[in-house]
Amino acid sequence: MNIDLTNIIEKGEQYIVQAVFQDEAHNYELARQAYMAAVDYFIHATKYGTMKEELKQHIHVNVEKYMKRAEEIKRMMENETLIDDTMDYANLKDKINNQDIEESTYDENLIQNTIVTDSKVTFDDVIGLAFAKTVLLETVILPAKYPKLFQDKCKSSTSVLLYGSVGIGKTYLATSIANECKIKFISLNAWELQSKFIAEPEKLIRKIFELAHQQQPSILFIDDIDSLSKQNTDTDDDRFQRIKTEFLIQIENIEKGNTNTFLIATSTKPFELDATIQRKFEKRIYIPLPDINERVAMLKKIFDSNINHTINENEWIELAEKTENYSPADITVICHEAVMAPIRQLVSATHFKQTANPESNGPPQLWFICSSDDADAKVINLNAVKSNELYIPPVTMSDMLTALDKVKPTTTQNDLIEYQQFSKDNS
Ligand SMILES: Nc1ncnc2c1ncn2[C@@H]1O[C@H](COP(=O)(O)OP(=O)(O)O)[C@@H](O)[C@H]1O
Numbered sequence: 001m002n003i004d005l006t007n008i009i010e011k012g013e014q015y016i017v018q019a020v021f022q023d024e025a026h027n028y029e030l031a032r033q034a035y036m037a038a039v040d041y042f043i044h045a046t047k048y049g050t051m052k053e054e055l056k057q058h059i060h061v062n063v064e065k066y067m068k069r070a071e072e073i074k075r076m077m078e079n080e081t082l083i084d085d086t087m088d089y090a091n092l093k094d095k096i097n098n099q100d101i102e103e104s105t106y107d108e109n110l111i112q113n114t115i116v117t118d119s120k121v122t123f124d125d126v127i128g129l130a131f132a133k134t135v136l137l138e139t140v141i142l143p144a145k146y147p148k149l150f151q152d153k154c155k156s157s158t159s160v161l162l163y164g165s166v167g168i169g170k171t172y173l174a175t176s177i178a179n180e181c182k183i184k185f186i187s188l189n190a191w192e193l194q195s196k197f198i199a200e201p202e203k204l205i206r207k208i209f210e211l212a213h214q215q216q217p218s219i220l221f222i223d224d225i226d227s228l229s230k231q232n233t234d235t236d237d238d239r240f241q242r243i244k245t246e247f248l249i250q251i252e253n254i255e256k257g258n259t260n261t262f263l264i265a266t267s268t269k270p271f272e273l274d275a276t277i278q279r280k281f282e283k284r285i286y287i288p289l290p291d292i293n294e295r296v297a298m299l300k301k302i303f304d305s306n307i308n309h310t311i312n313e314n315e316w317i318e319l320a321e322k323t324e325n326y327s328p329a330d331i332t333v334i335c336h337e338a339v340m341a342p343i344r345q346l347v348s349a350t351h352f353k354q355t356a357n358p359e360s361n362g363p364p365q366l367w368f369i370c371s372s373d374d375a376d377a378k379v380i381n382l383n384a385v386k387s388n389e390l391y392i393p394p395v396t397m398s399d400m401l402t403a404l405d406k407v408k409p410t411t412t413q414n415d416l417i418e419y420q421q422f423s424k425d426n427s
């Protein structure tokens with residue numbers, strides 16, 4: 001599960017350069033796609049790579065800004081309103097580098113941010129994973145939603161561990177529960193608890209668990225619990241131990257307290273979890289790699305209606321066959337890499353020509369890339385073309401195959417054997 005972190009961060013940075021370039025040139029759709037591609041790479045790096053806390057924080061701040069800008073562009077394009085001035089990238093970079101975070105506000109903000117009120121992901125959005133969904137329905141969703149149904153019956157599970165490879169959909173599935181239950185969903189990432197910006201980590205943990213109790217019925221979701229278990233070399237040993245102890249005390253309180261608070265956590269390496277933490281979970285659910293039909297569905301979902309492409313049904317199946325052992329996150333990265341192919345063509349094009357718009361909406365004529373010997377060719381570059389008059393070439397099967405070649409599956413055969421063994425030992 002080692003990933004080439006430098007390479008992934010560099011990729012993200014390349015996309016940002018592209019995004020800012022397109023943003024400044026008012027090619028907003030291209031800019032939006034590049035921002036989102038960059039965000040994907042950065043998130044991939046922070047989730048699946050081992051890095052210093054400072055770098056993680058730094059990337060998270062950046063990611064938020066890029067996502068905001070991409071959303072802003074999308075909203076404005078949908079409303080067809082005038083797009084705000086280009087994001088001030090240089091200024092943003094300075095701000096990030098000189099950020100001065102006050103510790104007390106950091107603690108308060110973290111607590112505020114744990115409450116999820118707007119999860120848009122539904123169970124139906126989560127492709128496959130029928131077994132995991134059934135278990136979650138019976139052990140968390142129904143008891144949380146209808147506590148009366150479960151009174152006097154055998155005690156329902158209160159803590160569930162979702163485990164499986166990186167990028168497999170553990171967080172995605174857990175987030176969908178927030179939407180399904182419509183009860184308070186308190187979510188935090190275990191590594192956040194260890195941030196050096198937190199002034200009083202134990203107090204913060206107590207407050208978060210208290211919040212879950214006060215808001216019951218509630219779900220407390222702790223993502224990437226591995227980081228609370230493994231000794232992180234960058235972390236101050238004593239502080240780490242205190243955080244872990246407080247965390248265990250609080251979990252125990254949930255178990256003893258007969259409260260209507262459900263605990264869901266995710267782990268990528270459950271076999272490396274501290275035995276005390278491992279025992280705290282009554283149910284352990286393995287999240288497997290997607291099968292061929294699920295991969296077809298994922299590929300199509302990413303492309304849905306707003307990406308222009310020429311890929312046909314047989315080609316989707318061929319791509320799904322070729323992506324065996326790829327996680328949903330890997331598949332997303334492949335698709336975003338392929339979506340960038342037409343953008344790269346546009347950026348490097350030196351000749352464009354005006355041709356009738358193949359769509360009925362928009363201006364009657366669009367600028368298409370063409371070869372230098374085309375009779376109508378004009379020697380111009382992308383900067384000279386207005387965003388709404390630009391024809392963006394569709395993504396082709398060949399773009400997908402090139403992208404596939406560049407992205408290797410994150411999950412190794414060895415990982416799969418370890419999960420199999422853990423599932424066997426814990427069934
Ligand atoms: N079952 C799924 N159906 C549809 N998309 C999925 C599914 N699982 C994962 N994804 C996509 O892959 C991304 C990465 O999944 P995530 O839940 O973050 O992985 P992890 O297991 O590391 O927590 C999600 O944001 C989502 O876009």
Ligand SMILES: [Mg+2]
Nearest residue numbers: 170171223266
């Ligand atoms: Mg996750």
